[in-house]
Amino acid sequence: MSASTKRAIPVFQLYGETHQWPTPDLLHCESIAERSRLHDWHIRPHRHADLVHVLHIAHGEVNLTFEDGAQHLTGPLLIVVPAMTVHAFRFSRDIDGHIVTLAMPLARHITDTLHPQGQVLARAAFYPLADQPERAPIATLVAQLDAEYRHPAEGRDALLEALLNSLLVLASRRATRRQARPSRHHERGEAHLARFQQLIEAHYHQQPSMPELAECLGISSAHLSAICQRLAGRSAQQLLHERVLLEAKRHLTYTNMTIGQVAERLGFKEPAYFTRFFKRHVACSPKEFRQRQP
Secondary structure, eight states, X not given: OOHHHHHHSOBOSBTTBOSOOOSSSSXXXXXXXXXXXXXXXXXXXXXXXXXXXXXXXXXXXXXXXXXXXXEEEESSEEEEEOTTOOEEEEEOTTOEEEEEEEEHHHHHHHHHHTTTGGGGXXXXXXXXXXXXXXXXXXXXXXXXXXXXXXXXXXXXXXXXXXXXXXXXXXXXXHHHTSOOOOXXXXXXXXXXXXXXXXXXXXXXXXXXXXXXXXXHHTSOHHHHHHHHHHHHSSOHHHHHHHHHHHHHHHHHHHOOOOHHHHHHHTTOSSHHHHHHHHHHHHSSOHHHHHHHXX
């Protein structure tokens, strides 16, 4: 794939979409049919800068493209799409399955927690499940995860993480019996972007400046911004702001912290600064956002 072609590939923020991550959750789950039917069952080549997909196909067919390679596959199977992997899907209309999307903070947490099994999230691969011992338990776990995601109850976050951990352990076991497709060698810019995202995760609550973060990478802030714009479709500052906003939404949704406490936790010197920042990006105040949550 030429550099010019690679730069032309869109960077989506959710499955087939370009709008911001729609929920304060770090996990998104839906049936494949829910969204793919809106795109005539064809999700064109794209990649995600900060999302990981895990697809479970119980029944149906898919033409799967990873980078330059294409495969025609039939369920049951599991597909893992790491961040920055160019991918595309063309599903049959009778497709039966789910797509679980992990925001990068959750993907990194699980990768660390489940090491070495968590490394299954780092490899672009597909795992046929027919006649495999993981077939039935994986189907059960995905159904339970979908039900818990759609119908929140007490202890939801803990149960979702437990179900996801179990799913990925089984995926890792399946992976050990099948050599995964080798990942393409990431260009230097992709390595810088991955490291930048790690720095964001470690320091977003301190509101670091772009020159400070760029210095940690050994590059200029202009070079950092160009890398982020080319590979992630957003500026370096936007990527930082999106992480701050995600955490702000989580605090406003799931805690009883005051708006002042949320502002302080996220590195804002004054609550008024936080309110202006939030309203500029979300089009409502933190108070209004909290009141809208169920």
